Amino acid sequence: MKQLASSNSISWDTQLIKRHDLAGPRYTSYPTALQFDSSLSSINLLQQAKSTLQINQPLSLYFHIPFCAHVCYYCACNKVITAQRQRAQPYLDSLYQEMQYMAGHYSAGREVRQLHIGGGTPTFLSDSQIAQLMEKARQLFNLVDDQHGDFSIEIDPRECSADSLRNLRAIGFNRISIGIQDLHPQVQQAVNRVQDTGQIVQLIKQAKAEGFKSINVDLIYGLPHQSVESFSDTLAQVIEMSVDRLSVFNYAHMPDRFRPQRHIRDQDLPSPAQKLAIQQQSIIQLTEAGYVYIGMDHFAKPDDELSLAQASGQLQRNFQGYTTHADCDLVAMGVSAISKIGDLYYQNAHDLSIYTDLIEKQQQAICRGVTLTRDDKIRRDLIKELICHCYLDIDKFAAQQQLDFSQYFASELAQLEPLAKDGLLAVDHHSIQLTASGRLLVRRVCMIFDRYLPRQEQQKFSRII
Ligand code: SF4
Known part of the structure; x- marks a missing residue:
């Protein structure tokens, strides 16, 4: 394992990466555009x-x-x-x-x-x-x-x-x-x-x-x-x-x-x-x-x-x-552009001629979208915390979202255990913390909290690394 610059708290573990390098979303949104x-x-x-x-x-x-x-x-x-x-x-x-x-x-x-x-x-x-x-x-x-x-x-x-x-x-x-x-x-x-x-x-x-x-x-x-x-x-x-x-x-x-x-x-x-x-x-x-x-x-x-x-x-x-x-x-705005307004995502037509026709007829070209449920918003906020900070303060998050974290995410916490044993993260009742070698695999951890992923075709996504 090669320790990289300490100020960045990141290290490289080739075996760990090989074991967990699945295909998965980049989570620029949750739910992803597939939904x-x-x-x-x-x-x-x-x-x-x-x-x-x-x-x-x-x-x-x-x-x-x-x-x-x-x-x-x-x-x-x-x-x-x-x-x-x-x-x-x-x-x-x-x-x-x-x-x-x-x-x-x-x-x-x-x-x-x-x-x-x-x-x-x-x-x-x-x-x-x-x-x-x-x-x-x-x-x-x-x-x-x-x-x-x-x-x-x-x-x-x-x-x-x-x-x-x-x-x-x-x-x-x-x-x-x-x-x-x-x-x-x-x-x-x-x-x-x-x-x-x-x-x-x-x-x-x-x-x-x-x-x-x-x-x-x-x-x-x-x-x-x-x-x-x-x-x-x-x-x-x-x-x-x-x-x-x-x-x-x-x-x-x-x-x-x-x-x-x-x-x-x-x-x-x-x-x-x-x-x-x-x-x-x-x-x-x-x-x-x-x-x-x-x-x-x-x-x-x-x-x-x-x-x-x-x-x-x-x-x-x-x-x-x-x-x-x-x-x-x-x-x-523009062809295929995706907006996020409050708890809603929507996307314009992907095809240029359809986009211009729709604008001609109705001045907007929205073709699909999704309104986030409460569960979507909870998972979106959790995934955002992990992607941005590689850390989740469970007590704070549970208070903000008004939920019993261990009960709400019982299945996900169980799925985190093998990843914790493998050294990707440390998890207890109060926090989830990615390790220096787990940081590169943060998408792998987020995928566990993605309610839609098992139903999506994973080949539509690129590999994590
Ligand atoms: S072909 Fe793709 S990568 Fe190349 S300039 Fe156009 S959008 Fe960018």
């Missing part, structure tokens, strides 16, 4: 959402831009690959109709503290289209000033010039997330995402100079031709860039579900043992470089808001991953 019901009418869902909204509840906005100019072969996102830039404007026109409708439904002067544009490739849009989108958001919603809000956008470095980056800052974005994935030419060619390291370095330098308050980069391990050495080299270069946050995702090769992945040859992929070694090396290298392991593939500098929120017990989780803004209701 969304398409028989619920959009009007009913909207009425319920509005009735559950609290008047002083701040909002978080999300806009989905589905277009990409090129396909990355590892991609499992909902996107539309097209070289036709003119397709963006009709889509934006639909999005503006939806924004107008949702602002009328939810805004009422509520503060918007967080805004995120994701995709797809948001920088598929021209500078003036992004500026127009931001302008619409300001007209229709009550965005706080950029000292107090988090306004972020995903950037494809191949699609973002120095002028574009300057414009993004000028129109109010203060956070960026850059898709790097891997810096090695052979890996980049195998996944059809070739990008120049010098340009990325320059982009990050410029972002710091322009005053963006947070820079995140995404990396992926498990891609074709990667080895411990090659990925370690990518990490060393990224550490030099000194970004605030890193997401180091595990590539899940599921070519039956995601067509672009059929371009990736099985024989070029690292073996499961190599993937484990790459992940282990990544955690060692990043924590030794001073990053805090937040959990579930995420790292942040010690003075980053995520690290501070975790240290003070305030960390939250939503569809965008770890966040400090889960008190906000999330109004998500």
